[in-house]
Amino acid sequence: MSRVRIGAALAALIVASALVGPWLMPHDPIRPDYAARYAAPSAQHWLGTDGLGRDVLARSLSGGRVSLAISAGATVLTLVLGLVAGLVAVGLRGTVDVVLTRAFDALLAFPGFLLVLLLVAILGGGVWQTMLALGVAGSPLYFRLVRAYARSELGRDYVLAGAALGASRARLLLRHALPNFIGVLAVQAASTAATFLLVEASLSYLGLGVPLPTPSWGNVLQDARSFLTRQPWAALGPGLVLASAALALQFLSDGLRDRLDRRT
């Protein structure tokens, strides 16, 4: 089976469980149940309960919704930011290009994780804030990719032919050049989504991303850290799903990249 298929199947499974799972779960992921604190796995609580008596599986499934949504939203945001800014820079050239390039370069001066951390600290924790911080932090890569691809495509003969026929620069960029590299961006985006999943988990683990009691894979694991030695399963389960989700996206990205390479 190809990596693309494995990745797609695994990703579909995880997304489906996050979408449907919380709806099927009989337990509330947020309301504490002090009578059932630190319960071991049982028929009722498959992954046991945490320090507030909440079902770990229920929190993991709901947390998956939040984590996957943040990763997906941030990926779209980063793609849109990079794409729009990159196309504007190449399209308008001159001062606009210089200013945009400088601005994105300033973001690249930060080591990756520090940038996200500072952005989240400044924006304050929360689902939307985390999404925004990740989206902004990821955008310089896409700006650079779009700018490089667009400029190289604009130098090709087919674009020259289009220009000779009187097509405007905007048309050349959007109708002729863009379709030739949008696929590469999509492949890269799958890999970025995997990274965002891991970074969001780290942020929420540090208590800076998604604030409690809203569950996300990161803060579910943060809870699990405090009773790691007593109840390792509470950390193993959600972590395994998180790692699988990142793995699935990475497989998808790598597999699709190989296919694109073979075609060109």
Add this chain to the structure above:
Amino acid sequence: MLRFALTQTLSVAITLVVVLSLVFVGMRALPGDAAAILSGLDAEQAQVEALRRELGLDRPLIVQYGAYWVDLLRGDLGHSIRERRPVSEVLRERMPVTLALAGAAFGLSLVVGLGVGLLAGRRPGSTADGVALGFTTVGLALPEFWFAFLLILLFAVQLGAFPVIGFPVEGALALRLWHLTLPALTLAIPRAAQIARLARARLLQEAAADYVRTARSKGVRPRALTRHVAANALPGLLPLLALELGGLLTGTIVVEQVFGLPGLGLTLLGAIGARDYGVVQGVTIVAVVVYIAVNMLADALQVLVDPRLRYA
């Protein structure tokens, strides 16, 4: 050359000014200030005001900003509000832990990453390549702190071979290294996966070059050839290595938190929580300067070891 050095320096200076201004303004846009947090929840309003005046936080933002730059240009990183001592002192105290951890992690990731990458890239499609692919795939998907949990459960709890948390700042070298083993391993594996992946790709790319085919057709032994291929392929790893080494100074935050290591990362986290502006700015300056410097060094090194780039 002089012209190049000047434009580079200017470019770095501009970047630093922008970066520091962003952090300065950003930090002060946070809700709640250091005076309120230091005074505690049940402090009188007058008390908070007095503290605010004492710390100079009542001055207009633009004045604080100006004073900050005047101090900075004199080499003064400012004062830690929370710890009530110079920021430089705080940094000097916490830096060694992070440097040791980052150094150990980087060294380990280099050895493992290059080893796995070379093993995989020498014979694509072999069993060794398959195992290496598994390693890189899993390594890249591992959530750092969760991997730390696994190591803690296995080595510290089950086997009792390593300490779970803490760091003996005053302890003997061996003791300190012992405490750094699991944290360094946590940081090294995902980075080794990245290095191995790129090393393999670079080797395969280089092995497809014309000179390799010619040498092979003339009967050069594969072992002798590998050395030439590697020598040409591996300098291409320098940019990635620079990103990783430069990023480690603040890339250790999560691991420091999991293992309770009193380094720069924990200091930064605490400072953000306490709105200790000086320390956040101090850590950021150090991290950004090191990051830029390491990357520039790698660029220079690459040109040095690969003379072809000099004419590009």
